[in-house]
Amino acid sequence: MLLMRPLGVYPPQGDTSLLCEAAERAAVLAGARVLDVGTGTGAVALAAARGGASQVTAIDVSARAVMAARLNATLRGLRLRVLRGDLFAPVAGETFGVILANPPYVAGGAPRAAHRLRGARAWDGGHGGRLILDRICAQAPRHLEPDGTLLLVHSEFSGPEASLRALRRAGLRASVVARRPEPFGPVMLSKAAAMERHGLIRPGQRHEELVVIRADRIAARDRAAAS
Incomplete structure (x- = not known):
């Protein structure tokens, strides 16, 4: 799918x-x-609209991303509510049946050239890649409807177990539901030598495993049945 970016x-x-x-x-x-957090071009939000969602809200902190998502939806004749803001701030007090998130999750500290190449805010997840992930895991549960579902994608290098623990502590039923190896892109390639030196990847390794975590709010009737 060709998108304006x-x-x-x-x-x-x-x-x-x-x-x-x-x-x-x-x-x-x-x-x-459906809520798409960190929508970028709107690709995920558009997929949700095509998948039959009754309403799709897309959020991004970037003004350029908001413009792109709105234009890409218009060009395809799809209705999106696109808001600019920091994570869930624009939808304070609202709940959703489905929350989708592909946040920045690359651990910070890539060479400055990589920042210029890709636009750091779009991918830089801070120390350990968890700066945005931890906030999503903490805030998403309160924006889920009683039977709502969160689907969150990130890299094996960003701590899937930490995401699972945080979501379970919030009362959600969480598990990894999809995995896929992915070749390193330019940003990860710029970090590969340093990751090798620190033993984070094998010598010559130039791929990572992507994971999707599904977390479901457990309805009261289900909790009662399990107790």
């Missing part, structure tokens, strides 16, 4: 397609109010 807006990649495929397999989109 201004400079600095995250391009749809393997993590985008893996998240869209996981949402389709989960069969949770039809008739749902």
Whole structure:
């Protein structure tokens, strides 16, 4: 799917397609109010709209991303509510049947040239890649409807177990539902030598495993049945 993408807006990649495929397999989109956090070009939000969502809200902190998502929706005749803001701030007090998120998750500290190449805000997840992930895991549960579902994609290097623990502590039923090896892109290639020196990857390794975590809010009736 060709999408308009201004400079600095995250391009749809393997993590985008893996998240869209996981949402389709989960069969949770039809008739749902869907929220796409960190929408970028709007690729995931558009997939949700095509998947039968009753309403799709897309959020990004980047003005360029908001413009791109709105234009890409208009060009395809799809209705998106696109808001600019920091994570869930624009939808304070709202809940959704499905939350989809492909946040920045690359551990910070890539060479400055890589920042110029890709637009750091679109991919830089801070120390350990968890700066945005931890905030999503903490805030998403309160924005889920009683039977709502969160689908979150990130790299094996960003701590899937930490995401699972945080979501379970919040009372959600969480598990990894999809995995896929992905060749390193330019940013990860710029970091590969340093990762080798620190023993984070094998010598010559130039791929990572992407994972999608599904977390479901457990309805009161289900909790009662399990107790």
